[in-house]
Amino acid sequence: MPEKEAQARPKMVTASVLLIGDEILSGRTRDSNLSYIATHLNKIGIQVREARVIPDIEDVIVAAVNELRARYDYVFTTGGLGPTHDDITADAIARAFGVGIDYHPEAVKVLDEHYKETGGEFTKARMRMARLPEGAVMIANPLSKAPGFQIGNVFVMAGIPMIMQVMLDSLTDRLEGGAAMQSRTVTAQIGEGTIAERLGDLQLRHPEVGIGSYPYYRGKSFGTSIVMRAVDSRALEKVEQEVVALMREFGVEPLMGDRS
Amino acid sequence: MPEKEAQARPKMVTASVLLIGDEILSGRTRDSNLSYIATHLNKIGIQVREARVIPDIEDVIVAAVNELRARYDYVFTTGGLGPTHDDITADAIARAFGVGIDYHPEAVKVLDEHYKETGGEFTKARMRMARLPEGAVMIANPLSKAPGFQIGNVFVMAGIPMIMQVMLDSLTDRLEGGAAMQSRTVTAQIGEGTIAERLGDLQLRHPEVGIGSYPYYRGKSFGTSIVMRAVDSRALEKVEQEVVALMREFGVEPLMGDRS
Numbered sequence: 001m002p003e004k005e006a007q008a009r010p011k012m013v014t015a016s017v018l019l020i021g022d023e024i025l026s027g028r029t030r031d032s033n034l035s036y037i038a039t040h041l042n043k044i045g046i047q048v049r050e051a052r053v054i055p056d057i058e059d060v061i062v063a064a065v066n067e068l069r070a071r072y073d074y075v076f077t078t079g080g081l082g083p084t085h086d087d088i089t090a091d092a093i094a095r096a097f098g099v100g101i102d103y104h105p106e107a108v109k110v111l112d113e114h115y116k117e118t119g120g121e122f123t124k125a126r127m128r129m130a131r132l133p134e135g136a137v138m139i140a141n142p143l144s145k146a147p148g149f150q151i152g153n154v155f156v157m158a159g160i161p162m163i164m165q166v167m168l169d170s171l172t173d174r175l176e177g178g179a180a181m182q183s184r185t186v187t188a189q190i191g192e193g194t195i196a197e198r199l200g201d202l203q204l205r206h207p208e209v210g211i212g213s214y215p216y217y218r219g220k221s222f223g224t225s226i227v228m229r230a231v232d233s234r235a236l237e238k239v240e241q242e243v244v245a246l247m248r249e250f251g252v253e254p255l256m257g258d259r260s
Numbered sequence: 261m262p263e264k265e266a267q268a269r270p271k272m273v274t275a276s277v278l279l280i281g282d283e284i285l286s287g288r289t290r291d292s293n294l295s296y297i298a299t300h301l302n303k304i305g306i307q308v309r310e311a312r313v314i315p316d317i318e319d320v321i322v323a324a325v326n327e328l329r330a331r332y333d334y335v336f337t338t339g340g341l342g343p344t345h346d347d348i349t350a351d352a353i354a355r356a357f358g359v360g361i362d363y364h365p366e367a368v369k370v371l372d373e374h375y376k377e378t379g380g381e382f383t384k385a386r387m388r389m390a391r392l393p394e395g396a397v398m399i400a401n402p403l404s405k406a407p408g409f410q411i412g413n414v415f416v417m418a419g420i421p422m423i424m425q426v427m428l429d430s431l432t433d434r435l436e437g438g439a440a441m442q443s444r445t446v447t448a449q450i451g452e453g454t455i456a457e458r459l460g461d462l463q464l465r466h467p468e469v470g471i472g473s474y475p476y477y478r479g480k481s482f483g484t485s486i487v488m489r490a491v492d493s494r495a496l497e498k499v500e501q502e503v504v505a506l507m508r509e510f511g512v513e514p515l516m517g518d519r520s
Binding site for chain 2: 022023024025026027028029030031032034035036037038039040042047048049050051052053054055056060082083084085086087120121123124125126128129144160162163181183191192193194196197199200203204210211212213214215216217227229
């Protein structure tokens with residue numbers, strides 16, 4: 001009954017994250033935005049399938065945005081929205097969509113009020129932060145006021161983690177999630193090579209559950225975390241029980257954790 | 261005299277980093293390998309121009325490797341070299357290069373000796389870690405022995421940071437760096453919007469120095485770090501002095517740091 005199968009199959013909503021900034025590629029800044037965005041989206045049933053880190057070069061941004069927005073349901077960008085000469089993301093996104101860019105009246109108003117309140121000067125450079133591509137919708141930034149924006153399926157956010165995070169909260173209502181991915185983690189002090197074959201068999205028998213094996217070294221101790229992910233919680237629980245039984249068979253007592 | 265210009269122009273060597281692993285895209289693991297690799301390569305005159313994070317899916321790995329190895333001088337991958345079913349990087353790289361994959365005698369020997377010494381069992385699953393694409397050259401792993409490998413301009417390393425780092429040390433002799441990029445950082449408690457216009461002018465007058473502006477918020481304090489990067493140390497020093505003078509003109513005393 002293909003119809004029933006179609007109903008039963010959970011809807012998958014996909015996303016990509018585009019981190020824009022020379023400072024991440026030079027090694028100067030260690031990015032924390034990707035894991036934050038991925039975790040946030042995961043909770044509402046959106047899976048990040050790809051991330052890219054690219055420099056502040058307009059041609060590169062344009063090409064990446066156009067490739068990713070065609071391939072995934074949503075694209076989230078971070079970085080390049082400030083007032084300085086190296087902040088070129090808004091211009092690049094306008095070019096990627098083939099539209100103009102201009103001062104957005106609401107953005108100008110919000111920033112004007114902000115600088116009046118705080119006593120800062122609303123310089124020509126700061127005015128740049130009120131320029132949005134034509135047809136873009138603002139993403140509110142309660143923290144430092146300069147807005148992000150949405151155009152089509154692309155959400156454009158600041159790179160500073162605190163500001164990115166309030167923008168992500170501001171825009172979340174606009175997203176349509178799919179089936180939420182759930183996960184279980186089972187960790188034990190066992191080498192992954194010891195259980196690898198049996199784990200491979202388990203994966204073959206349960207294609208509906210993604211089984212990942214992550215070895216770790218902490219000082220002189222080592223072990224393996226098995227992470228299981230699925231939208232079907234019953235299947236997930238069954239595989240978790242099998243992994244626990246497998247660990248015990250090899251004489252180690254597993255720890256369970258990280259349920260989400 | 262075009263010949264002199266060609267001599268004077270520093271050789272730019274480029275790289276991309278490909279982080280392979282579902283755990284980074286799910287948000288479970290926050291990557292630290294990119295900033296480590298970028299910093300390491302920077303010191304020997306290799307600039308990372310792009311990074312990608314992709315899942316453990318063979319078609320995706322093959323496409324990304326082939327795109328990146330054609331575009332950059334070097335490609336560095338991390339992840340997917342272990343003994344479990346989700347470790348498919350070696351097979352994917354072999355397919356990307358259109359070659360077979362088989363047990364590498366030296367890799368088998370190294371692992372066999374390792375497990376004899378440590379009393380571990382050299383299981384069939386662990387044997388998987390001795391499979392290398394045809395024509396690949398091993399990258400030594402003094403820590404846990406299972407090797408990485410190089411094929412063409414692609415260097416394939418483990419995902420566990422400690423192991424990736426020893427592999428990166430092992431392979432560095434094989435890399436040919438270009439002109440080393442130097443950097444200076446000047447930080448001050450000033451909003452970047454205040455100095456943005458003048459900074460833009462400075463960038464226009466000194467295209468040979470990359471000037472990045474990075475605002476920060478720490479608790480209730482905020483400020484801006486100006487990062488200058490160039491291969492020409494005299495040009496770099498001149499721009500640094502101008503940035504310091506600019507900060508002072510606006511009444512703030514800058515801190516200098518992060519020379520490399």
